[in-house]
Amino acid sequence: MNDKVNLAEKLALLGGWYEPGIVGRINDYKLQVVKVKGPFVWHKHDETDDFFLCVKGRLTIHLRDRDVVLEPGELFVVAAGVEHCPEADEETHVLLIEPDGTPNTGDAGGAMTATPREL
Amino acid sequence: MNDKVNLAEKLALLGGWYEPGIVGRINDYKLQVVKVKGPFVWHKHDETDDFFLCVKGRLTIHLRDRDVVLEPGELFVVAAGVEHCPEADEETHVLLIEPDGTPNTGDAGGAMTATPREL
Numbered sequence: 001m002n003d004k005v006n007l008a009e010k011l012a013l014l015g016g017w018y019e020p021g022i023v024g025r026i027n028d029y030k031l032q033v034v035k036v037k038g039p040f041v042w043h044k045h046d047e048t049d050d051f052f053l054c055v056k057g058r059l060t061i062h063l064r065d066r067d068v069v070l071e072p073g074e075l076f077v078v079a080a081g082v083e084h085c086p087e088a089d090e091e092t093h094v095l096l097i098e099p100d101g102t103p104n105t106g107d108a109g110g111a112m113t114a115t116p117r118e119l
Numbered sequence: 120m121n122d123k124v125n126l127a128e129k130l131a132l133l134g135g136w137y138e139p140g141i142v143g144r145i146n147d148y149k150l151q152v153v154k155v156k157g158p159f160v161w162h163k164h165d166e167t168d169d170f171f172l173c174v175k176g177r178l179t180i181h182l183r184d185r186d187v188v189l190e191p192g193e194l195f196v197v198a199a200g201v202e203h204c205p206e207a208d209e210e211t212h213v214l215l216i217e218p219d220g221t222p223n224t225g226d227a228g229g230a231m232t233a234t235p236r237e238l
Contacts, residue, residue, distance in 0.1 A: 006192060026216060048145075098145075
């Protein structure tokens with residue numbers, strides 16, 4: 001990555017909800033932006049923690065025992081192995097960080113599995 | 120990390136400039152907030168890339184061949200081995216991500232080397 005990344009500009013390049021785009025890397029971790037609306041799928045990543053930073057809107061991360069609600073400037077790390085389901089009532093913009101190759105749907109697979117494109 | 124992190128609230132807990140605080144972790148990476156003003160020191164990290172996200176203010180990352188200027192919502196990753204010197208004219212707030220144990224001054228050491236505290 002030779003240039004800075006303006007998150008809003010990169011988010012504007014995205015298509016639909018839950019279709020992430022890679023904006024850079026730190027070592028072997030991918031930096032992804034994603035627009036979300038509606039519920040995602042329950043899943044977990046047994047091998048890695050999962051970083052969420054809310055950039056715009058309001059992201060609810062459902063956990064089995066509680067909800068974590070993120071507003072802009074708030075972040076949360078879902079620990080490895082913990083089931084979670086992101087959801088947003090209105091379109092919400094998120095920065096995600098996780099190791100390269102981590103599938104967005106974790107162990108769940110299914111129709112919402114998306115290969116991120118390089119932005 | 121069991122709770123969400125509000126970056127502004129964590130930044131308000133910091134003391135002086137260039138004294139980072141750890142707000143969470145993703146795997147073996149530390150998530151740090153730092154308030155900066157004035158010039159830091161030229162340094163590099165031979166073993167790791169270095170992630171900067173501007174949260175508030177305006178951060179200039181001097182590289183040997185150019186400057187990268189970050190405003191809120193903009194990020195930059197300094198590649199491993201690349202000399203850089205952060206600087207801010209006015210107080211600026213930054214989210215940093217790098218492997219646990221990475222010293223803030225990299226190979227340079229000196230008076231600005233700071234052990235981050237857990238916030």
